[in-house]
Amino acid sequence: MKIPTVTLNSGHEMPVVGYGTYPLQGRPATEAILAAIASGYRLLDTAASYGNEDAVGAAVRESGLDRADLFITTKLRGADQGRGSTRAALEASLERLGLDHVDLYLIHWPLPAVGRYVDSYAEMAELHREGLIRSLGVSNFLPEHIDAVVAATGIVPAVDQLQVSPSHARAELVGAVQGKGTVVQAWSPLERNTGVLEDPGIVAVADRLGVTPAQVVLRWLLQRQVTVVPHSSNPSRQRANADLFGFELSAADLAVVDSVAQVPVKQDPATWEEF
Numbered sequence: 001m002k003i004p005t006v007t008l009n010s011g012h013e014m015p016v017v018g019y020g021t022y023p024l025q026g027r028p029a030t031e032a033i034l035a036a037i038a039s040g041y042r043l044l045d046t047a048a049s050y051g052n053e054d055a056v057g058a059a060v061r062e063s064g065l066d067r068a069d070l071f072i073t074t075k076l077r078g079a080d081q082g083r084g085s086t087r088a089a090l091e092a093s094l095e096r097l098g099l100d101h102v103d104l105y106l107i108h109w110p111l112p113a114v115g116r117y118v119d120s121y122a123e124m125a126e127l128h129r130e131g132l133i134r135s136l137g138v139s140n141f142l143p144e145h146i147d148a149v150v151a152a153t154g155i156v157p158a159v160d161q162l163q164v165s166p167s168h169a170r171a172e173l174v175g176a177v178q179g180k181g182t183v184v185q186a187w188s189p190l191e192r193n194t195g196v197l198e199d200p201g202i203v204a205v206a207d208r209l210g211v212t213p214a215q216v217v218l219r220w221l222l223q224r225q226v227t228v229v230p231h232s233s234n235p236s237r238q239r240a241n242a243d244l245f246g247f248e249l250s251a252a253d254l255a256v257v258d259s260v261a262q263v264p265v266k267q268d269p270a271t272w273e274e275f
């Protein structure tokens with residue numbers, strides 16, 4: 001299965017479907033990632049705070065693939081934001097991954113009350129120039145946070161990884177971020193299977209098209225130009241979650257998913273703190 005790519009504003013290609021590695025750790029993580037790679041995933045999404053960068057690195061080595069054929073994302077945790085500590089955090093992540101560069105480095109949360117995300121991004125710009133990061137990105141950034149890092153560095157983030165899913169469609173936020181030339185990547189696109197996959201409208205679309213409700217949700221995101229990093233520890237669900245290119249949702253199908261009741265996100269980037 002070949003997963004298409006999107007060209008980022010950095011000029012690099014990024015698969016539109018990636019494999020989310022949270023919350024796996026240790027050998028089970030490596031095994032699940034190897035299964036995902038065997039299914040065709042080439043983007044692996046990890047973070048310093050997930051405690052599994054070592055397991056991701058093991059899977060990269062055991063996959064036998066060329067480094068250039070994989071797209072590795074990791075994230076700067078809140079505790080490491082700031083001048084000097086950002087460089088040290090990336091170097092520690094690279095050490096755990098066993099890599100000499102990452103394809104995408106994200107600031108995990110803006111933590112506006114801490115006030116260090118602009119300094120962190122400026123240091124990431126230096127690391128980018130040195131070749132340790134291929135593309136600069138952010139996560140959970142609202143438009144004003146993006147504006148602040150662009151004002152400081154002149155570099156528009158290539159990616160903003162945001163919580164986007166049928167109950168949290170966040171159309172205005174997604175549109176504003178995309179309007180800056182930043183690719184939106186949805187985290188928890190399946191809402192951690194907490195109910196949206198049983199939505200009767202989504203189930204009916206899935207049944208008619210002969211696909212799964214998860215495939216309908218992921219395809220709905222892709223058709224909004226939102227890339228996705230679903231997680232599954234199960235090889236057959238991993239395969240299905242990446243098998244999104246043999247069918248298309250009609251305008252009426254898209255409207256069914258658009259009509260899911262909206263719920264505000266619990267982790268509001270303006271106030272959410274995690275370190």
Ligand SMILES: NC(=O)c1ccc[n+]([C@@H]2O[C@H](COP(=O)([O-])OP(=O)(O)OC[C@H]3O[C@@H](n4cnc5c(N)ncnc54)[C@H](OP(=O)(O)O)[C@@H]3O)[C@@H](O)[C@H]2O)c1
Nearest residue numbers: 020021022139187188189190191192193214230231232233
């Ligand atoms: N930037 C951030 O702040 C942030 C925050 C959270 C997550 N993330 C990233 O986003 C990735 C994905 O988000 P997530 O893991 O929170 O949630 P998710 O991908 O929406 O859901 C994962 C859950 O859904 C189940 N599932 C997967 N495919 C399914 C299918 N086809 N049918 C039914 N159930 C299915 C999985 O169970 P099984 O394993 O049993 O299949 C797992 O429990 C994470 O792994 C992480 O890399 C980023």
